[in-house]
Ligand SMILES: Nc1ncnc2c1ncn2[C@@H]1O[C@H](COP(=O)(O)OP(=O)(O)OP(=O)(O)O)[C@@H](O)[C@H]1O
């Protein structure tokens with residue numbers, strides 16, 4: 178059990194938690210939610226011991242083993258498999274000991290040496306050494322890697338993929354408490370579904386931070402909400418939390434306005450009779466009553482955050498013309514082509530969503546347009562006066578952790594020099610940062626200490642300031658909380674320039690883009706269709722990729738058979754893999770049917786409770802309808818006044834309930850429909 182009692186937690190002057198108490202029970206799956214900068218990651222720092230409480234008591238069982246995803250980018254040349262394998266620290270430790278013993282000169286004391294070896298072998302067996310490799314590999318494959326990548330060095334992967342390996346490494350570690358801070362940021366849909374399935378089988382206590390509602394609903398049953406330095410526990414997943422919170426807010430708002438009425442009444446009485454001697458005493462007691470009254474806080478409308486892109490000073494048309502271009506990387510072994518034969522133009526005011534499965538070259542395309550890479554062939558011609566605002570997928574690349582937001586703005590203003598279209602006076606820069614919710618002390622806070630969402634917001638602010646006419650946004654919503662995502666969608670809709678957007682956020686793509694490009698199989702083309710068509714395309718494509726993987730697998734196997742030892746190893750690994758607790762890797766051969774079945778089952782599991790509730794709502798509505806008719810009929814006959822009043826009241830109650838139920842009915846239907854479409 179984890180217990181917080183009157184915990185106070187501070188970061189410099191900021192009070193993030195103010196005397197909060199909460200208990201988490203073993204085995205609970207907890208979603209930790211709240212606005213960017215509310216203190217979610219800081220609470221993790223308390224739980225994992227890297228930060229101490231500033232007040233109150235904090236308890237976590239000492240013997241609990243904890244697993245969490247390291248936040249740094251791994252820079253090792255270990256193979257992917259070894260890197261993940263070493264996530265099991267106990268096992269890694271035992272393996273090191275074994276190696277040391279094997280290397281040691283055994284002759285000095287054969288007996289002790291033998292005993293030590295025997296003990297180590299027992300410990301290794303206990304730690305699950307025999308199937309550790311296939312377990313590690315099934316995690317890696319589950320997260321979307323291909324089988325030929327298992328032995329590739331970690332630092333040969335791109336940033337997003339390396340973070341996936343960090344996640345696999347954390348899952349590899351046997352644990353009683355699993356801490357996941359926004360684990361879905363680097364995942365695509367396939368890997369996301371796999372992770373959900375894996376987490377559902379996780380037996381320990383889990384706390385996960387996420388801004389992804391569907392993911393939270395799938396894997397949590399308790400919700401902790403950080404808001405205004407308070408931590409409130411709700412039994413239920415994110416949707417349940419939203420409903421409960423809305424109800425609570427409604428209740429509180431009602432109680433607040435009732436109390437306000439009462440206060441006004443008392444105050445009026447006091448004001449009127451203060452001067453009258455005969456009433457002075459009564460007035461006095463009202464004053465006391467007023468003082469004693471425990472004031473209900475008003476609902477603070479969550480300080481809504483909005484921003485806008487400035488009107489571009491000019492709009493070249495066309496913005497860009499790409500002709501016969503080839504995109505990719507220059508390597509020591511020559512050019513590595515990712516996309517070729519690209520012929521597209523970008524016009525003023527277009528809203529282009531760039532679609533494509535993972536690793537197909539979306540970021541390569543965007544980076545080249547952003548002038549961060551050179552095309553390997555052909556030309557990219559820019560319109561006169563083109564001004565690009567680029568939000569990179571690894572948005573941290575443009576930030577310097579030692580500098581504060583103000584310094585970032587000053588540097589930006591200097592870089593743009595006379596080209597800057599906005600005032601670069603320090604006070605103006607401060608004011609500007611204020612409009613992006615960086616107020617007071619925050620303009621002087623080192624970027625390295627800011628929360629993920631705050632950093633992403635700063636990058637947005639820097640882009641907006643440059644008054645671009647072409648926005649290139651590569652996964653801009655990672656880290657952003659829901660309210661900020663909405664603000665971004667609104668700002669993009671108002672923007673007069675051109676938008677090119679890469680995003681997994683279907684809501685954002687839907688609300689911003691009106692045409693799509695598809696990046697895949699080495700080419701870029703227009704995509705005729707909407708996002709639902711795209712979803713189907715993705716399914717087909719992942720089937721095709723699985724076929725390719727199968728083919729590769731077959732070749733690999735054929736090669737492996739040449740060596741008997743390798744063959745034996747493969748057989749053993751296959752057997753162990755079958756036994757491994759982790760779900761089947763997404764790209765394993767012959768597992769397509771199983772995967773489909775799993776997907777169907779997952780869908781059924783998700784929709785079952787909704788359908789059940791829908792049925793109940795239906796029945797209740799039918800019942801209420803009957804009651805209503807009966808009552809109405811009754812009311813149409815002559816009745817004694819008391820009964821009329823009584824029936825009228827009942828009728829009103831029925832009406833209210835029906836209205837609520839109708840809304841719920843609609844919401845449920847919508848949810849079921851969305852889930853079915855997404856599957
Ligand atoms: N060393 C520090 N000095 C000053 N402020 C800090 C420091 N570390 C963190 N903060 C501030 O504390 C607040 C909480 O940060 P935290 O990372 O816990 O937020 P979060 O809830 O995880 O947000 P996000 O959703 O963006 O990840 C932020 O406003 C952050 O800027």
Ligand SMILES: [Mg+2]
Nearest residue numbers: 217218628629
């Ligand atoms: Mg955080």
